[in-house]
Amino acid sequence: xxxxxxxxxxxxxxxxRETAELMEEFNTxxxxxTRENRFSEQDINAVFRVVHTIKSSAAMMGLSNxxxxxxxxxxxxxxxxxxxERSLGREDRVFELMDLFADYVEKENxxxxxxxxxxxxxxAVLTAIQKEIDFFSxxxxxxxxREAPSGRERPERPLKTESGEAPVTEPGPGPDETVWKVxxxxxxQMENVRAFMLVRQIGEFCDKxxxxxxxxxxxxxxxxxxxxxxxxxxxxxxxxxxxxxLLSSPYVARVEEIGSKSGTEKPESETGxxxxxxxxxxxxAAERQNKFSMVSWDRVTRLQNITGELITSNTxxxxxxxxxxxxxxLENEFQTMERQFRExxxxxxxxxxxxxxxxxxxxxxxxxxxxxRENKKIRLEIIGEDIEADRNLLDTLAKPxxxxxxxxxxxxxxxxxxxxxxxxxxxxxxxxxxxxxxxHLRVTVADDGAxxxxxxxxxxxxxxxxxxxxxxxYTEDEILNLAFLPGMSTNEKVNQYSGxxxxxxxxxxxxxxxxxxxxxxxxxxxxxxxIMEMPVSMTSAECIRFMVxxxxxxxxxxxxxxxxxxxxxxxxxxxxxxRMWLQADAMLPILxxxxxxxxxxxxxxxxxxxxxVKGSAALLSGPxxxxxxxxxxxxxxxxxxxxxxxxxxxxxxxxxxxxLGMMLNADWLIQALGKEIAEDGK
Amino acid sequence: xxxxxxKSRLLLVTRQGQSRxxxxxxxxxxxxxSPAITPLPGQPDYLRGLISxxxxxxxxxxxxxxxxxxxxxxxxxxxxxxxxxxxxxxxxDSAESLMxxxxxxxxxxxxxxxxxxxxxxxxxxxxxVILVLNLKKVYQAVESHFNS
Numbered sequence: 001x002x003x004x005x006x007x008x009x010x011x012x013x014x015x016x017r018e019t020a021e022l023m024e025e026f027n028t029x030x031x032x033x034t035r036e037n038r039f040s041e042q043d044i045n046a047v048f049r050v051v052h053t054i055k056s057s058a059a060m061m062g063l064s065n066x067x068x069x070x071x072x073x074x075x076x077x078x079x080x081x082x083x084x085e086r087s088l089g090r091e092d093r094v095f096e097l098m099d100l101f102a103d104y105v106e107k108e109n110x111x112x113x114x115x116x117x118x119x120x121x122x123x124a125v126l127t128a129i130q131k132e133i134d135f136f137s138x139x140x141x142x143x144x145x146r147e148a149p150s151g152r153e154r155p156e157r158p159l160k161t162e163s164g165e166a167p168v169t170e171p172g173p174g175p176d177e178t179v180w181k182v183x184x185x186x187x188x189q190m191e192n193v194r195a196f197m198l199v200r201q202i203g204e205f206c207d208k209x210x211x212x213x214x215x216x217x218x219x220x221x222x223x224x225x226x227x228x229x230x231x232x233x234x235x236x237x238x239x240x241x242x243x244x245x246l247l248s249s250p251y252v253a254r255v256e257e258i259g260s261k262s263g264t265e266k267p268e269s270e271t272g273x274x275x276x277x278x279x280x281x282x283x284x285a286a287e288r289q290n291k292f293s294m295v296s297w298d299r300v301t302r303l304q305n306i307t308g309e310l311i312t313s314n315t316x317x318x319x320x321x322x323x324x325x326x327x328x329x330l331e332n333e334f335q336t337m338e339r340q341f342r343e344x345x346x347x348x349x350x351x352x353x354x355x356x357x358x359x360x361x362x363x364x365x366x367x368x369x370x371x372x373r374e375n376k377k378i379r380l381e382i383i384g385e386d387i388e389a390d391r392n393l394l395d396t397l398a399k400p401x402x403x404x405x406x407x408x409x410x411x412x413x414x415x416x417x418x419x420x421x422x423x424x425x426x427x428x429x430x431x432x433x434x435x436x437x438x439x440h441l442r443v444t445v446a447d448d449g450a451x452x453x454x455x456x457x458x459x460x461x462x463x464x465x466x467x468x469x470x471x472x473x474y475t476e477d478e479i480l481n482l483a484f485l486p487g488m489s490t491n492e493k494v495n496q497y498s499g500x501x502x503x504x505x506x507x508x509x510x511x512x513x514x515x516x517x518x519x520x521x522x523x524x525x526x527x528x529x530x531i532m533e534m535p536v537s538m539t540s541a542e543c544i545r546f547m548v549x550x551x552x553x554x555x556x557x558x559x560x561x562x563x564x565x566x567x568x569x570x571x572x573x574x575x576x577x578x579r580m581w582l583q584a585d586a587m588l589p590i591l592x593x594x595x596x597x598x599x600x601x602x603x604x605x606x607x608x609x610x611x612x613v614k615g616s617a618a619l620l621s622g623p624x625x626x627x628x629x630x631x632x633x634x635x636x637x638x639x640x641x642x643x644x645x646x647x648x649x650x651x652x653x654x655x656x657x658x659x660l661g662m663m664l665n666a667d668w669l670i671q672a673l674g675k676e677i678a679e680d681g682k
Numbered sequence: 683x684x685x686x687x688x689k690s691r692l693l694l695v696t697r698q699g700q701s702r703x704x705x706x707x708x709x710x711x712x713x714x715x716s717p718a719i720t721p722l723p724g725q726p727d728y729l730r731g732l733i734s735x736x737x738x739x740x741x742x743x744x745x746x747x748x749x750x751x752x753x754x755x756x757x758x759x760x761x762x763x764x765x766x767x768x769x770x771x772x773x774x775d776s777a778e779s780l781m782x783x784x785x786x787x788x789x790x791x792x793x794x795x796x797x798x799x800x801x802x803x804x805x806x807x808x809x810x811v812i813l814v815l816n817l818k819k820v821y822q823a824v825e826s827h828f829n830s
Binding site for chain 1: 734
């Protein structure tokens with residue numbers, strides 16, 4: 001058996017989820033306070049509430065380390081809650097402690113899922129927080145009339161009174177108060193823990209809430225609740241919602257409103273008496289529960305995959321219907337179905353979407369850590385926090401992002417005195433930007449630091465023997481790309497670009513595996529920018545379908561400007577240094593897809609003018625076969641990033657005819673063309 | 683070569699001209715015939731293209747071509763193989779039988795096989811001898827070749 005007893009095991013997931021939610025609140029408060037460089041009263045209260053709740057729920061799970069840490073943190077914030085001005089001038093230290101605390105609690109929270117989980121020591125966290133508490137008591141103990149704060153002498157809070165272990169019967173409801181009697185399902189076990197969770201869950205709807213028994217942590221409270229039920233005495237303007245929430249709990253058999261008297265005087269029937277009535281109400285509760293439901297990520301992913309398949313099948317079906325004799329009813333019906341599929345897709349996609357802001361705190365924390373350690377002044381600005389992205393994707397990106405941000409802070413941003421000497425703002429700026437480009441996500445990490453030293457990069461690559469041609473023949477882009485090669489950094493500790501290699505290598509392999517690309521820009525003295533772009537999976541895109549010899553290709557319609565018949569515009573095609581250019585509004589280079597894919601050019605060739613962030617070009621292709629909704633699927637990992645970049649193919653999609661088509665990426669094609677043109681010049 | 687590792691494992695034996703190749707049946711998801719394979723531009727001989735299989739895009743390798751033999755011959759049988767998260771299709775001439783690994787071994791020199799991608803787990807005596815492929819190693823060899 002693991003750390004948790006069988007009783008508690010079923011609660012672990014609930015505890016983890018709740019703690020994760022609480023820590024999100026904790027982190028958000030910290031980010032806000034960091035930004036304003038002060039703690040508002042609301043921040044202090046919120047942090048206090050969070051740590052208080054974690055303290056209790058951890059204690060019930062037997063996680064005494066977490067509970068102790070939270071208790072200590074609670075003591076610290078109690079000092080601030082009593083007198084917010086105490087926090088003035090101590091913010092940085094408190095931020096650090098919050099980092100330390102969050103780090104510990106979150107790591108434990110993750111580790112808990114493992115079967116052989118054993119709590120890790122929290123000594124370091126405890127000592128650090130205690131030191132800060134001592135700072136205040138040392139400073140203030142001399143002052144008369146002020147109570148030295150400690151865990152035992154705090155104001156009365158809901159949920160826990162200090163009146164000993166026996167459940168206490170309190171008088172009837174006061175003005176505006178409602179008293180509910182909650183009966184838990186028979187044999188649900190750990191009644192006090194369930195009760196505690198319920199109070200947690202409806203807390204947000206209540207201005208005030210107390211329980212009876214008042215001390216849910218008391219050892220005999222479980223038995224008491226199972227015998228007598230749980231009394232909730234609350235003042236709330238959102239009673240209806242609180243009630244809904246209670247009824248949605250799988251452990252609640254029923255909730256009764258109790259008149260003006262304390263419910264303990266009402267004798268409650270013993271087990272079994274609530275038989276029939278209970279079941280009916282359980283059904284009712286189950287119905288209400290539908291309003292909110294927790295679903296595992298695995299199921300969401302499966303649901304998304306099936307939806308993708310459905311849309312693909314529907315596209316194929318649509319093509320077949322077009323070939324049938326006209327039937328208006330069938331067509332109308334099909335159109336309705338198609339619309340519904342769109343809706344379904346949107347809905348299903350939204351299930352796994354989460355705003356970037358949910359992952360932002362760890363990045364702020366990382367930069368703050370490094371700044372403190374390296375004695376630098378760094379401001380991290382995250383742009384696009386409200387953008388929603390697939391949760392799995394955001395998790396996958398965390399690894400490269402941590403590397404890249406660390407690089408930017410460690411090696412990009414200079415020490416304050418160097419920045420001052422260079423006439424720069426002493427506070428370095430790192431920007432982390434998320435952009436949603438419909439079927440792509442672009443993530444940019446930019447710093448205004450020293451930039452990469454190209455001659456050093458060349459020198460190093462040369463020393464490692466990884467140059468493939470003479471150093472003088474390397475273009476600026478090619479030199480910067482050397483930084484992506486593994487091991488371009490492992491030796492020296494501190495110079496402007498050491499460490500870069502690791503991060504970029506990781507970024508490239510992670511983003512490459514996602515079917516995306518990474519590029520870098522850097523200017524000496526002005527900083528570096530790393531741009532990662534990856535397809536957002538499973539969204540469908542309207543595509544033009546065309547042939548290149550035997551190959552079927554698809555390109556998103558949003559990238560297509562115009563389609564010309566090659567023969568009709570022949571007169572506007574010029575050959576410069578052996579390369580064809582189309583003279584349209586501007587001179588457009590032509591990428592010959594026949595040549596790129598090793599096919600013979602066919603009659604009825606087309607020029608498809610495409611555009612994307614990196615420019616425009618014309619693709620020389622075979623005939624256009626149609627337009628269709630395509631659900632992009634990534635290539636198998638065997639088809640590596642070099643192949644993808646070389647061919648401009650980002651993945652596949654099932655075509656209307658049931659075969660596979662190659663999804664082309666306009667940006668990559670334009671880049672591949674740029675490379676060809678650069679080689680033409682040589 | 684690993685000997686007598688797991689005597690009770692099941693092997694899928696395929697016939698390939700004069701030779702017999704086998705691999706652990708545990709990895710075999712399904713055997714399908716004549717799937718619609720979409721070729722890729724510039725693909726090497728051993729890669730016959732991609733197929734869409736249960737919503738995933740899966741690469742199709744030719745056992746013939748992996749052995750360095752004429753790749754144009756039709757191999758109608760397609761064995762779907764799963765290794766951890768990886769899905770892979772392997773085309774063969776015919777699937778012969780399922781047999782229990784009897785634990786008997788015979789020394790076999792890999793280099794006799796004319797193909798740099800054929801990696802063996804072991805060889806089981808028989809007529810002809812049954813060559814048990816190490817699919818993981820085969821895939822690794824293919825992957826590093828394709829991406830170099």
